[in-house]
Amino acid sequence: MLLCRISLVSQTLPRWGRRSQRGGGLLLRAVSFSSSRCHGVSSGEGSAQPAESGSGQGQYRDTVLLPKTDFPMKLTGQKLLDKELEIQQDCKFADLYSWQRERKAKKEFCLHDGPPYANGDPHVGHALNKILKDIRNRFEMLRGRQVHYVPGWDCHGLPIELKALGELGTSGLSPLQIRQKAREFAEGAIARQMAAFQRWGVMADWDQCYYTFDGAYEAAQLKVFQEMHSKGLIYQDYKPVFWSPSSRTALAEAELEYNAEHVSRAIYTTFPLATLPPNITKEAAFFFFFICVLTDKPSATCLMPSEYSVVKRLDNSELLLVATERTANMAALLGTELEVVSTFTGSQLEGGICKHPTIPSKEVPLLPANHVTMAKGTGLVHTAPAHGMEDYSVASQFKLSVDCIVNEDGKFTELAGPELHNLSVMNEGTDRVISMLKECGSLVKEERCVHSYPYDWRTKQPVVIRPSKQWFINTASLKDKAKEALQKVRVLPESARSSLLAMLDRRTYWCISRQRSWGVPIPVFYHRETGEALINKHTVSHVAQLFKEKGSDCWWELPIETLLPAAVLKKSKAGPVGDYIRGEDVLDIWFDSGASWAAVLEESDSRADAYVEGKDQIGGWFQSSLLTSVAVRNKAPYKSLVVHGFAVSEKGEKMSKSLGNVVDPDVVINGGKDPSTPAFGADVLRWWVAESNVFSEVQIGPNALNSARDSISKLRRxxxxxxxxVHSFDPRSQAVDPKEMHYIDQYMLHLLREFSIKVTDAYSEFDPGRVIRVLQAFISRDLSSFYFSIIKDRLYCDPEDSLGRRSCQTVLEEILDGVTRSIAPILPHLAEEVYLHAPGHDEGETLFRSGWIKSSSVWRRPGLEEAVEGACAIRDSFLSSIPGKNSAQYDLTIAIEPGLLFELMESLQEEPTSTSSQLCELMMSSRVKLCSELPRDLPSDALLKHGTFLINLEGGVIREDSAYSIAVVPTSAARCPRCRRFTAESTDCLCPRCQTIVSQSQ
Incomplete structure (x- = not known):
């Protein structure tokens, strides 16, 4: 293709070591917990009963307080789907948005919804986008903000028109008939998409959505149009635009996609020099030479100020002019040596006149241009003012004629000559041009070029660049203001900012008129005889009011006397209405959606807290919204931009039916006909979104979905x-004050507070993936591998109403509440299901109406963290000395010299030796002896270990590196048949604690 400006030529650390130092905290070594078992009960939280059968165990089973709940461990298949739908119904998901809008709130959070295109069924790209938004909205609502989120749809445009008409085409149909079919198609797509979004659990104002084909929306859009026109930012002109022959309309750059495999035919041809440049004397030009360039029907040939050489081909003595630095490449291309005859600067060559190779009467001047590069080709570039953006700039500068030789169908016009008339420029027209150059002896070289080329984003066919009379926005005059406004916008990820700025730089004007029927009419009238446009604030305001009352169909339905009444004509100082006809163009759909801030945001000067869309919107909605808002209000319509990637297959491929890798979200939720596609439910789809790195390409497939399901299953356990x-625990009456709790329980409240802060920060950063990582680390390290394994004896075997057990239950209820709320924005169905089973609230109360994670600063007590983590450092030494063995079968002696560490350990065990102290519970041993030095009479089989622990209190004011030693020996005590700790005198005798509990229960 010759006319479309081919620029080829012219041519995780473990729990106790993850912090080096904390303010008021401790410097800890990187150590990990042993996976030992305690009391014969697995350290995993899923175990509900002792793992072994002891000789006397059965008779005491009823005295052990094992977990009880009817919360199912697992939900699959239809039961899972039924439960999600039941939760949505019982917890009033449909009413949640209106409820939170009506409540009092100090702050509002506005996430303005970018309108999905109403031209098909919901897909995983929709799921990625809508669920990501919903996660943030639900979080903001939970923490007390009033969420403003009105979903919308982009309803106009060529794709909908083409799909609606199908095989009918536009033949014989009036604009109103076309619009009716397109509207019906869009409404069907909207209904299907909306139902899917609701099934995914998306919270929104579903009764007050916005649609770009709604009359009120169109009126707001025309108000933006009118204000921009009144500022001189919208104008009509005849200039090159991207033109799609396949859809017979102009396109904006945002409507293009680039095919990297496009094949063009590049040619080198000679232009004989007819008139010497004025800066070259006749004496210097003692030879006759040719210029080698790529051409179609140029009006000029452009060059750079660089050095150029006249070279002689040694195979035929032909003289050619090429850029000096391209000489070697040209020699290789032509397969001959090139001898340099003379050199000139580009400025010396300016003003020379060449002859056109196929039209000898046509003169082609040599002109300077900044777009010429030396990367490829000859260093000289053809210039066709009507068929290239840079070419048009050169033509404007040097006042060259702009003659269009390509029509709306992508074929040569009569101006191209009889041999080319009506031939497609992309196919047979190219063949004929090359043949003509061969015939006149001007073709030097032809080669096939694979390169990136613009295609119509909907028809998937190549576009051409051709001039036509269109309506434009002068973005060049807006760019600086837009860039300044962007500096005040937070962009996630920050790397996307450079792409936004680069897109703005490339866009000197924006073509906003389209030659179709399905869209918002450009409110302009044309004089019948002169063609002069009649458009001003009076005409546009009147049309906008009609659109608001009747919808934009009235542009075709109403007589022109109604559209352009006498009062408006008088204000416009125009002639009689009979002198005018209504325009037929419609607005670019990017202008449609780009004006959504004016139609949806409640206050005229308001900005949304966030716009969240895929990276394709960098050159689309993000930019059109920015330009229109800056033009009208001198500021961006958003405070932050979140740019996420695309959903791709697990192999990283773009999804397509031909590859068979399309993942249907409906099949993900409800299952497919194939047994290999089970029903995962909506929460698995939501977990997939949350867990993914949304700032890059997001992979989805069986592996990702199975992994999400397994993660949720572990969470359920x-x-x-x-x-x-906590089944028999009422936190409202039985909760223990933190000051009276065991130290490890207080410490877990401290960790829970840390967890809640991290989760809150991650949600605030639009990073649900970090939420999941923080959650999983908290569960696996702090709960399952640590706290749960330590407290099971106290939880199962202490008296039901004892302080120690109630202390533990108080913490477990706080953890349950905190974890449930932390997952709620991601897994709303599971969170509400858990909340229905949880204690401490009234029947009918729902989680999403009860707030965010509740944590208290009083949970962090001075010295608490140091005491527990100091004990844990000793515990790690103990467990590492008996790898793979049951810690409960050993007695532990801890020796610490008098000092801070000894005092901290004394707070956990007041007496020198104990089998029931908090220190003994932490060590999970049979007995603990705390002393200032190791006994001298240790048995020969004692295992000895030494270590140090750095205490750092009050921000480093108090620092002490304390040494400790431990001695580990097998216990001589027998295992209690009830609690299974090695604290009994014999195997058929209960330990003292269990004797007391059993006797009191009889």
């Missing part, structure tokens, strides 16, 4: 353990 152990 933890939640079931928590629910099972």
């Amino acid at each position: 933890t939640l079931k353990f928590l629910l099972g152990n």
Whole structure:
């Protein structure tokens, strides 16, 4: 293709070591917990009963307080789907948005919804976008903000028109008939998409959505148009635009996609020099030479100020002019040596006149231009003012004629000559041009070029550049203001900012008129005889009011006397209405959606807190919204931009039916006909979105979905353990004051507070993936591998109403509540299901109406963290000395010299030796002896270890590196048949604690 400006030529650390130092905290070594078992009960939270059968165990089973809950460990298949729908119904998901809008709130959070295109069924790209938005909205609502989120749809445009008409085409149909069919098609797509979004659990104002074909929306859009026109930012002109022959309309750059495999035919041809440049004397030009360039029907040939050489081909003595630095490449291309005869600067060559190779009477001047590069080709570039953006700039500068030789169908016009008339420029027209150059002896070289080329984003066919009379926005005059406005916008990821700025730089004007029927009419009238446009604030305001009342169909339905009444004509100082006809063009759909801030945001000067869309909107909605808002209000319509990637297959491929890798979100939720496509439910789809790195390409497929399901299953087991152990606990009357709790319980409240802060920060950063990582680390390290394994004896075997057990239950209920709320924005169905089983709230109360994670600063007590983590450092030494063995079968002696560490350990065990102290519970041993030095009479089989622990209190004011030693020996005590700790005198005798509990229960 010759006319479309081919620029080829012219041519994780473990729990206790993850922090080096904390303000007021401790410097800890990187150590990990042993996976030892305690009391014969697995350290995993899923275990509900002892793992072994002891000889006397059965008779005491009823005295052990094992977990109880009817919360199911697992939900699959139809039961899972039924439960999600039941949760949506019982917890009033449909009413949640209106409820939170009516409540009092100090702050509002506005996430302005970018309108999805109403031209098909919902797909995983929709799921990625809508669920990501919903996660943030639900989080903001939970923490007390009033969320403003009105979903919308982009309803106009060529794709909808083409799909609606199908095989009918536009033949014989009036604009109103076309619009009716397109509207019906869009409404069907909207209904299907909306139903899917609701099934995914998206919270929104579903009764007050916005649609770009709604009359009120169109009126707001025309108000933006009128204000921009009145500022001189919208104008009509005849200039080159991207033109799609396949859809017979102009396109904006945002409507293009680039085919990297497009094949063009590049040619080198000679232009004989007819008139010497004025800066070259006749003496210097003692030879006759030719210029080698790529051409179609140029009006000029452009060059750079660089050095050029006249070279002689040694195979035929022909003289050619090429850029000096391209000489070697040209020699290789032509397969001959090139001898340099003379050199000139580009400025010396300016003003020379060449002859056109096929039209000898046509003169082609040599002109300077900044767009010429030396990367490829000859260093000289053909210039066709009507068929290239840079070419048009050169033509404007040097006042060259702009003659269009390509029509709306992409074929040569009569101006191209009889041999080319009506031939397609992309196919047979190219063949004929090359043949003509061969015939006149001007063709030097032809080669096939694979390169990136613009295609119509909907028809998938190549476009051409051709001039036509269109309506434009002068973005060049807006760019600086837009860039300044962007500096005040937070962009996630920050790397996307450079792409936004680069897109703005490339866009000197924006073609906003389209030659179709399905869209918002450009409110302009043309004089019948002169063609002069009649458009001003009076005409546009009147049309906008009609659109608001009747919708834009009235542009075709009403007589022109109604559209352009006498009063408006008088204000416009125009002639009689009979002198005018209505325009037929419609507005670019990017202008449609780009004006959404004016139609949806409640206050005229308001800005949305966030716009969240895929990276394709960098050159689309993000930019059109920015330009229109800056033009009208001198500011961006958003405070932050979140740019996410695309959903791709697990192999990283773009999804397509031909590859068979399309993932249907409906099949993900409800299952498919194939047994390999089970029903995962909506929460698995939501977990997939949350867990993904949304700032890059997001992979989806069986592996990702199975992984999401397994992660939720593990989470359910933890939640079931928590629910099972608080089943008889009422936090409103039985909760223990933190000051009276065991130290490890207080410490877990401290970790829960840390967890809640991290989760809150991650949600605030639009990073649900970090939420999941923080959650999983908290569950696996702090809960399952640590706290749950330590407290099971106290939880199962202490008296039901004892302070120690109630202390533990108080913490478990707080953890249950905190974890449930932390997952709620991601897994709303599971969170509400857990909340229905959880204690401490009234029947009918729902989680999403009860707020965010509740944590208290009083949970962090001075010295608490140091005491527990100091004990844990000793514990790690103990467990590492008996790898793979049961810690409960050993007695532990801890020796610490008098000092801070000894005092901290004394706070956990007041007496020198104990089998029931908090220190003993933490060590999970049979007995703990705390002393200032190791006894001298240790048995020969004692295992010895030494270590140090750095205490850092009050921000480093108090620092002490304390040494400790431990001695580990097998216990001589027998295992209690009830609690299974090695604290009994014999195997058939209960330990003292269990004797007391059993006797009191009889």
